[in-house]
Amino acid sequence: MSSVEMKNITKMYDKVTVLKDLNLKIDDQEFFVLLGPSGSGKSTTLNTMAGLDTPTSGNILFDSEDVTYFDPNKRGVAMVFQDYALYPHMNVYKNMAFPLKMKRYKNDYINKKINEVANILGIKELLKRLPRELSGGQAQRVALGRALVRDPKIFLLDEPLSNLDAKIRSQIRNELKLIHNDLKKTFVYVTHDQQEAMYLGDRVGILNDGVIQQVGTPQEVYSHPKNLFVAKFLGEPEINIFELDKNDGGFKIGGVPVDGHNFDKLNKITIGIRPENILLEKKSERDMPLKIVIRAKEFTGSGFIIIASTDEGKEIRIISDQANMDVGDLITAYIDYEHAILFDEQGDSINK
Amino acid sequence: MLKAAKKKFNMQNLIYLVFIPTFIYLGIFFLYPIYLSIKYSFTNISLTDIGNYTYLGFLNYHNLFTSGTFINSIYTTVIFLVVSAIIGQMFLGIVVAYLLSVTQKYFRLIITSIILVAWATPQVTAGIMWYSTLSYIPSGTVNVFLGYFGIHSINFLSTHLALMSIIIANVWLGLGFSVLIFSSGISGISPSIMKASRIDGANPFTRFFRIVIPLLKKSIITDLLLITLFTLGAFTLVYVMTGGGPVNSTNIMTIYQYRTGFSLFSLGLANAIGVIIIVLALAISILYLISLRGD
């Protein structure tokens, strides 16, 4: 049983503020992903949870116990690092035994535990090897194993997959998900990879410049981003953005007015539309037409990414399963009003 | 909670105590002699009676800068520095490292090792070896070889040639260090840059001057600083080979300092020379720091 709560956490290095009044509540047994670009403060957040960093102000609660000034070894957390951080002078067995030895467990227990975990992770044959004799995937499994043997209350994972190549990455990603399902423990996972975040997270917290932008399930943050940053950071290819100025008291694309109330006070709005929500055929009268020229077609296996430009010269991307057009064709596409996301001048999302 | 925070704070600060013994050691045996050097440079302290001395103000410095021997010593030191350190070790070092970088691995290893053996040879041995190798009567190795080609023996350690000889010996001794620095610098240049420049049609010479040298700027500055300081402080090799002679022709500042203190017994004057050497070295170091900051 372990929930994590961060209350008004501020972290400053010298005069640089890395985390600004951060509040976060992670539920027990949740797989929580902290997502953000590099320098957003996500690793600092994780380090303060681990006790490797102390916040400048604010409190950290584990199950409503204040652990802000606890040493790492008193917190019952295990951590997995991006560069695996295996002890280079110890073989795999000794690496995994290290946290247990520090807790003065008996050798029998250590042995049993390591074998158990090694079985789960399929690294039994590697126990005698030194870290330098392991491939990246193996090393990351061992690092995971070193965290698992401890039966911690909370797992902290700092970009554990980003040094691996694509195939092993997706493999270990799947395993991680299964391990979480089996263990029923709290996982906090830091990454800059939005696809990884969507795949793994029960909930995702998006961090930028030391400020939490939005917390929600992957579906929530993808479909209902709270602001432009979240909208742009999630999704591949990136969301299409149209900035509109007020014209005749309203906003229009291709002559079709954008529906919405409370537009009176706004001089500008931004429409975000995901590539899969640009239609090649009109669905409703409220869909907004775009005259576009096809610039390129990319086959992705399951469909196509169409790169096109509007008559204003704006480049857009469309995901479609049909591609009965050629480069250079002039066609009309439609912004699916139902899925369009509107933002005000500050970049915050607004209701339609 | 406050108590826990305080405890953490104290524990972390405890580690800084390790500085204390080191600072004391450095203070007594490194910094204090620097202070003494400055202090004694204003006195007439003599080897014959070090307990009695009087303060002379800047007299020692005044005497030095009006003494032909000292001016000559500075001149000799500058020549020694420029020719053996900058031209000989640094420039030759870049060229050799660049040439080595295009050769086969094992060949490179052998050549580098030979050059490094010279660098690793203790200076007393090096001095004796070079003394013998350049010997005039009886003929040393070089003169014996010259004899094979029918060339008359040359007195390499004569007044006119001794400076050149110690320069060559010093290049021999120090080249390995520069080659090491530049080899690692060159291996740090990405191969794709070299490939690109080749495809762009640069010949080896343009490649060397337009690509390699600019990319090695940091290595060059580091090397320049270190070998200048090494050479400024060089003593043993020259002392063993020539003892500063003949007729002061190789009387670099360190040797001049040594002779002033221990042959002429004028420790006060010797300290003044030492202070001048220290100031020169500091000036060179600061120049280096400034040029690095410019990056």
Added chain:
Amino acid sequence: MIKIKLRFIVVYLILTLLALAFLIPFIWLVVESFSPLNNIGFTIPSTFTLAPFEHVLTNSTFIRSIYMGLIQSLGATFLSIIFAVGPAYVFSRKSFKFKTTLLLGVLLLTGFPVFSLLVPTFIFFIDTGLYNTVIGVILFLGVLNLPIDIWIMKNSFDQIPKSIERASIVDGAGTLKSLIYIFIPLSLPIMAVLIILNFVINWGNFYVPFILLSSSHLLPISVRIYSFFGAFSVRYNELAALSIIYTIPAVVLYIFAQKYMIKALSGGIKG
């Protein structure tokens, strides 16, 4: 194609000639040390002999000078390393006020023209009774390498990934245990290399014992060789033999440390 090949041949030729030139000074040393003749010039003897080595190695003065050289070099090495470890660790792992200033100070001392300090140190040692003592030489030699040792050690410690230490702390090790189980074992190769380099530098140092010692029985091998060289009637073949005995350990250790150094600093640490 031919042009390129020719260019490469020229490169190999230049480098080979350079290497040969570098070996010239060693010719006399090696030939003379096995020669029955006694000559500062260069002559190839008709027979070779091991006698110079035998004479040197059975001469108690020379043996004693080797012993003195060892004591002084090792003692100074011990001092430099012991006093360098702590500050190097703190410089590498902690951030604190004046860190840059202190490091800059260490760097300046690293390039300090230490020879110029021998005159004041000589006076200082006479005043304090350290002159003409082995401990005096050890103390001074030791302090000379201290700044560069702090510097090299700090740089090597920097190479030990922070995440490894952090992992050990999260694994429950605490600062002291992390130091004992993780940091020190990982630093051992670096220490070994640094010990060797210090020893070689001290072993090769001539002017410190030359100026700070006067009693014949305290002189280390470096000074002994020099006074042998300057003596009235020199047996040059024995001088050459003694020089070889003096030089080989330095060269071998240096080359060994050099190779190991690169390994220790790059490959040895990353997991």
